[in-house]
Amino acid sequence: MDFLSLVREIMPQLLRGTIVTLQLTGIAISMGFIIGTFLALGRLYGNRSISAICNGYIQFFRGTPLLVQLFIVYYGLPRYGIRLSSFTAALIGLGLNSAAYQAEYFRGAIQSISEGQMMAARAIGMSKFKSIKNIIIPQALRIVIPSWSNELIYTLKYSSVAYMIGAPELMAQAKFITAKNFRYFEVFIVVAFIYLVIVLVLSRILDFIEKKVRIPGLQVSGG
């Protein structure tokens, strides 16, 4: 079978996997965004114990392999009566993992904002909460976009690890196909190409957003 007819034959199955990959990435990155924001704020503005808990979370998820985390969630939790589908387990693992990285990016962004911004907000009578919400977060979100773009791309690529627990994403579909036809080279070249296209499209979108929300004088220094 020539390359093009092979591609035509395997494409529907790979696209089904691609959709699962996109769902995994989209939901995990959003979950990580919400949890990561709270982790970063907790670490920076929380009292000592909250800060320590957030820091512990970040250290654990950054300091252990994603695959180990996925195995704990998927194979480990049933022992405690928590049985998750491989898709849900992959989502939770990826989301919790991404939260730790996103928290660090947010923390870096927040710390790059001069202390004077908080002081000035407090000086006009804003509470700490209002200052964070109205002054610090809007600036931090703009500053974080470039490093956050990287995290999105990493999450997309790392979602391929989820095939190890049987989540039916792009990589898993490719493994199914090659188990039948043994055309590893062609199939994985196509898979690589699909990942690449998604990454390029996402980068374009994020570049666009970055330009759209850019404010003079508010960029990562030197970036």
Added chain:
Amino acid sequence: MSEDTKTILKVENIHKSYGKESILKGISFELKKSETKVIIGPSGTGKSTLLRCINGLTKPDKGHIWLDGLDITTPGINIDNVRQEIGMVFQNFNLFTHLTALDNVRIGLIKVKKLPKKIATEKAMATLEKVGLAEKAYHYPAQLSGGQQQRVSIARALAMDPKLILFDEPTSALDPELIGEVLQVMKNLSESGMTMLVVSHEMGFARSVCDEIIFIEKGVIVEQGPPDVLFSCPKNPRTREFLHKISELYGES
């Protein structure tokens, strides 16, 4: 007591140390309505710490501060409400980087004073007009000169209708040619009856505008009095020496 001579700020026996180093050792003074007082003194002498105590950014270890009769050093007081009534102008302007000049002035009115957007906008524009920057309303801080940024930050403080505005070395981060426009705005403000406490070594400003100069050194008030008196016949030799030094440095114009 008539309305004009009402005491707006009363500072009594303020002490503050950081670790073993004591910065303020019993500062007391008063500021009546519409008065402008200028605090001078060598660097590291506690001037900024004093301002930070007054607007609650730092807690004094001992002593009391009253704002318009209310003891704001009482434990448990809502410091956010107090700060609404005390404007603060910083050395480094500290304008909100992500907001236009208009939004910098407006955000406190909307988020803190809860004014409707339309009224807040009108008020913010009127205040920018007062500092001569209405035409820069839609510029971001990075698009303004230092002098313009500082004038916006004065507008931001002024728009909140504070009882008192504190100035922490408002011109010392500015290029010399930009100082004049900021001092002019401060002068207008003082003449229009705003109560002001200014940490600054701009002696020209002090001489022409302020009611009293307070000379602080090593955490205590060495001498205080009207500028004429302090310049012509200071009681303390340290005051004479210091005034001489800064007049040389900054000029007197």
